[in-house]
Amino acid sequence: MPRRGTLIVGAGQAGVQLAVALRRLGDTAPITMVGEEPFPPYQRPPLSKEFLSGAAHFDMLALRAPDFYAEAGIDLVRGERVREVRPGLAATESGRELPYDRLALTVGADARRLPVPGGDLDGLCHLRGYDDAVRLRDRLGAAERVVVVGGGFIGLEVAAAARTAGRSVTVVEAADRLMSRVVGAAVSDFYLAAHRRRGVDVRLGSGVSAFDGADGRVTGVVLTDGTRLPADLVLVCVGVRPRTELAERMGLRCDGGIVVDARARTSDPAVVAAGDCAVQPHPVTGRGAVRLESVPNATAQAQVAAATLLGRPPGPPPPPWFWSFQGDLKLQIAGLADGHDQHVVRGTPDDERFSVLYYRRNRLLAVDAVNRPADYMAVRAALGRGATIAADRAADPEIPLKTLIEDPAA
């Protein structure tokens, strides 16, 4: 029987990594990767940073050279969306049939929309794909007053880029602090002050009730307290919604994402999922489930998924890590701080160079490092080998963290 090989649905970071990992593990069966965008697979992180500032163009974003896929025996199907999956055979919306032996879902996530009046006005942008980024960059060139709804990584990265380009920028955040899902309160407070110092108007605890418009174009944002913020460009960055529709139609278990186990298997163990669309057991504690939106997670999980498809044991999970470069503020995170009962601040936030280490029962969990990459790397290295760093000594910013790493007893 001819081998039908692996079908990868979704051609983003996780999909490409999965295909590459299969080849690296010696798999010679056919690989078909389907992506709905017309572009060859590209990196998304620069879209909110270097691409907006003009420092990167599309060719620099490509994940692989155009010839790479054919040379690696990866059949890249672009501009097609998979509509239906039956055992052994998938079909796209255009009717193309894609037979498979093994199936991987790396379908990613969509930018969440705000369900308020005026949400379809011209001049209202979201940022997820390359198309979105081109639209945003072009509009940013002509805009004067920019309102960013959402004070997370992407919203703040764009706010920093727009401010650097001389625009008037307001950030509206519904929570009572910035990036509340990903960093500790001390780091949120620092970023609030730092963005304000750079001239960004940040409004915390502010929901959006509507967008104002005239002649079909957005003219402002109405906050829940009645404040009206004039704007000629509005960017809505309020998180993502994992794309679970296909998995749900296949009868796979979904709960805030496609549910997978530590080996990236969905509730149908023959089907794997990886990346932004997947909810996995907490990679450190194993208790509870998390969906990690990051390139490093997409990469690591795709490698696990590839090993699983080939019946190989996966390597040990690396500690999660994240980065967000907001203008000249380089935030690097290693580990997951949830459940921490203690934190230690190294350095002084006023210098714009400090880090916060998080602990639970004296055990190192994570670090948020601002312009202190050595601290970030030291914690990442420690977590990667099950080591810790004594909290009382970590507080002295003059002692390099790498000299404080205590390996677990052999």
Added chain:
Amino acid sequence: MAKVIYIDSAGREHAVDAAAGESVMAAAVKNGVPGIVAECGGNCSCATCHVWVTEEFVPLVGPPEELEEDLLDMGVSERRPSSRLSCQIRVTEALDGLTVEIPPEQP
């Protein structure tokens, strides 16, 4: 365009035509040169694009900046005086023929 030659840990040479302005990491990853992982896509955050620059090119390439220095210090398996993160080396016409060695291990 400039040619960049990567020598992998098995001693095989991979020659790539890189565009000026592109990083030495990006040229390798896009063309499937094995051993350069570049998880962070060139943001000087992962240290998985470590290379050893061959001696004659060290002065042309120059030393790492502070952020890169910190990652090299902590994040790579075998630090040498010629160590650089290839995401931080921009290809220029002057670097035509640039030859770098890829270490056997990226963290």
